[in-house]
Amino acid sequence: MQDLSGGYPGGHPRSPGTVGELGEFGLIRELTSRLTTTPAVRIGPGDDAAVIAAPDRRIVASTDILLEGRHFRRDWSTAYDVGRKAAAQNCADIAAMGAVPTALLLGLVVPAELPANWPTELMDGIRDEAQVASAAVVGGDVARGDTITVSITALGDMRNQDPVTRAGARPGDTVAVTGWLGWSAAGHAVLSRGFRSPRAFVEAHRRPEPPYHAGPAAAALGATAMTDVSDGLIADLGHIAESSKVRIDVRSGALDVPAQMSDIGQAVGVDPLHWVLTGGEDHAIVATFPPQQKLPARWRKIGEVLAPSALPQVTVDGAPWDKAGGWDHFGDQDED
């Protein structure tokens, strides 16, 4: 049984019994009863489709899918934390375009024998993270299946800014990052060795805190390319480098490696820089800016955009990073 004491704020009565006992319509009722709304929600859950305000006349949309055993473990994360994390990674994609999240839709697969409080606490987590990102859950679908599957679509509004893609970085641009790097990976290393502390890193793995506001702020400042760090810094900078047809060099000395992360690295025999450079799931936001642009508060310059060369598209201190970067979710090794 999962540890429910970790992050669940309580207050809601637990639904009794299993998902199968509740039935499809009973579960939908339980889930929708927990939702909150925003002025952007014109028609919420319960009809054929939801209707959401799109004042910009353009909508930003992204889908992510999470499976138990592959993207989360019930013995490592509470349902509430899985919900927060699932919503966070979707809202981070919206923010990384420079947009403000407005609405989430949830496709949920649950086994009939699952305790009914698991999906309801998942929904609490999704709702609360959506609120942090200024969005609301507006609809979805549930189905019975063997593996818990959480598919979220996030929608966002550009607020009259132009979207910042991965394709606009130019040689000479500054590479900068805001948010956390390597914390989730360090927490994962701790958990996978059977420990539950240091708590800050375990919490970072269970519940990322993407800097949502930084996306639209960077767009307003003229960021030329932007993405969120979901696959690892090197892999995600690789996406920018490939789309923009440039090389990106990261200065390792500019990266923040907290002392406590170094301690964990020493304890488990891993160079902590590896977590910072290749760890995904913190959903930091990395962007390129024109060289003369003063960086906003909390952004840190970590490198530079260069012309393409014979070197790999992303280098660290001018040389190839010799360890595998990023995650291929079809690889033989499960991530979590």
Added chain:
Amino acid sequence: MQDLSGGYPGGHPRSPGTVGELGEFGLIRELTSRLTTTPAVRIGPGDDAAVIAAPDRRIVASTDILLEGRHFRRDWSTAYDVGRKAAAQNCADIAAMGAVPTALLLGLVVPAELPANWPTELMDGIRDEAQVASAAVVGGDVARGDTITVSITALGDMRNQDPVTRAGARPGDTVAVTGWLGWSAAGHAVLSRGFRSPRAFVEAHRRPEPPYHAGPAAAALGATAMTDVSDGLIADLGHIAESSKVRIDVRSGALDVPAQMSDIGQAVGVDPLHWVLTGGEDHAIVATFPPQQKLPARWRKIGEVLAPSALPQVTVDGAPWDKAGGWDHFGDQDED
């Protein structure tokens, strides 16, 4: 191995090998390479999120989730047909609000050992049905898992009309339907007894043809409530009756029961009216109209909205329909 000759139009080279051999990024490349676009798609797949035009300043959004073994069977339907059906049921939800579908996002779970042509042909089907509905696939996510899971989110534009919910039916209104009723259920009955014909019904089960254009047209004519028939006519009219706080009476004599459907009913010992009244998945559109409203072509008056009474919210010829209506997807019995 599934029958691939049924509905796949061919023309695309088959991807060799399995999904696992392709890898996550290889599969995403294969899937996105097959997509087409529309002028509404400002940024398509490949970035953190897609950007789609929303000229109405409101976006309509709906999510549906389909699982192998539960909502489709690979020995009954080709991947292409599953794709058409998945896209159809989502676009029907958008049309049933009175909106025009603009974009689809796909969350796809596939086993590593699945032949790679299965997801690519699925994508062909989604793309082609999206085109029929005037939409394009703009993004998504893939993950590896044991059960094929297809989660689609459809977005649509209201085109300056007001959304038609389930809540606006008033006593005296006409109940009318357009599209097919009971065809998918009759085809399911045929397939579940091991037959492959009559072909028209089997095809209707494999690939519904929702009357997308009828949704916005009904909205323009002042439809007071509307939904698509996904759970069965009685169940879906029940949703309108409940939301609108009215009773709805269906006249069975007004329903179209084709002679060939009666023949199937006789052969398998089922009253074909049962399929027409309770069969889902054809995605007909049912709506209520003010009594004086002349019905558009291809709409058929099938009943009337009445004041609530002690009777069930939906009656047939003034009396309760005595067989179970609609499907509860958490029931013990698999639908497909």
